[in-house]
Amino acid sequence: MALQGTCRDVGEVAIVDFSGKITLGEGSAMLRRMVRELVDGGRRKILLNLADVDYIDSSGIGELVGAYTTVRGANGELKLVHLTKRVRDIIQITRLFTVFDVQPDEAAAVRSFR
Amino acid sequence: MAPATQRLEVTLETQLESVDLAENIVTRVAEAAGFGEDDIHKLGMAVREGVVNAYNYGNAQDPQKKILLVVEFESEQMVVHIVDEGRGFDLSQVADPLAEENLLRTSGRGIFLMRAFMDDLAVRRWPTGGADLVMWKKLPHRAAGNGRS
Numbered sequence: 001m002a003l004q005g006t007c008r009d010v011g012e013v014a015i016v017d018f019s020g021k022i023t024l025g026e027g028s029a030m031l032r033r034m035v036r037e038l039v040d041g042g043r044r045k046i047l048l049n050l051a052d053v054d055y056i057d058s059s060g061i062g063e064l065v066g067a068y069t070t071v072r073g074a075n076g077e078l079k080l081v082h083l084t085k086r087v088r089d090i091i092q093i094t095r096l097f098t099v100f101d102v103q104p105d106e107a108a109a110v111r112s113f114r
Numbered sequence: 115m116a117p118a119t120q121r122l123e124v125t126l127e128t129q130l131e132s133v134d135l136a137e138n139i140v141t142r143v144a145e146a147a148g149f150g151e152d153d154i155h156k157l158g159m160a161v162r163e164g165v166v167n168a169y170n171y172g173n174a175q176d177p178q179k180k181i182l183l184v185v186e187f188e189s190e191q192m193v194v195h196i197v198d199e200g201r202g203f204d205l206s207q208v209a210d211p212l213a214e215e216n217l218l219r220t221s222g223r224g225i226f227l228m229r230a231f232m233d234d235l236a237v238r239r240w241p242t243g244g245a246d247l248v249m250w251k252k253l254p255h256r257a258a259g260n261g262r263s
Contacts, residue, residue, distance in 0.1 A: 024166055025130050057162055058227055062220035069218055093230055094223055095212045
């Protein structure tokens with residue numbers, strides 16, 4: 001399924017609920033676009049909910065990293081929540097757990113923003 | 115060396131749609147070969163990464179060029195070739211994406227993932243020209259035979 005994303009707010013935190021695949025092409029481009037729009041709109045606390053993302057390739061990982069550096073570059077925070085097993089495994093083997101702040105659930109994630 | 119007993123060869127266009135197509139073909143073949151769900155996923159992902167490499171780097175996104183996907187079954191393993199019209203590259207020169215200085219790069223993880231998901235990986239010249247990214251995966255354990263020696 002092509003990647004879809006919808007945005008909602010919990011206080012100051014912008015939560016983007018993604019579903020589908022984050023892969024080379026429109027999927028990864030959409031992720032990049034949505035995060036960029038949030039940052040350009042002044043949002044500095046961004047949570048990516050990946051509960052319904054069942055597939056990510058190296059391009060998708062690259063876009064997640066790009067999103068992270070974009071938000072950090074704007075002095076913001078980007079966190080991840082609800083990783084599926086396959087996404088978690090990719091993040092694990094690429095050592096990106098040392099980069100991303102992966103939260104156990106949405107409530108904990110929202111509380112964790114400074 | 116005994117010849118491969120089964121072989122599938124598909125010519126793909128150098129376009130993004132070929133990435134999904136190649137992955138779908140290989141996952142279906144892997145399923146028919148008896149691989150488990152986890153290995154099917156890994157095979158599909160490895161081929162996806164290989165075709166992306168062929169599309170982006172080997173063929174430089176040139177729609178005039180082709181990508182050849184070959185799947186062979188030898189006695190103990192499945193062998194996948196992804197052939198592009200490029201010059202190839204030295205696997206040993208690919209930057210380590212796990213190195214601290216590379217963690218925040220937005221690219222460079224494809225080869226690493228192929229190595230992680232397959233038993234072996236090599237880059238060679240294809241006999242008729244072009245670069246051949248070849249990867250191997252040991253076939254799943256077969257059930258016991260019929261007892262005849």
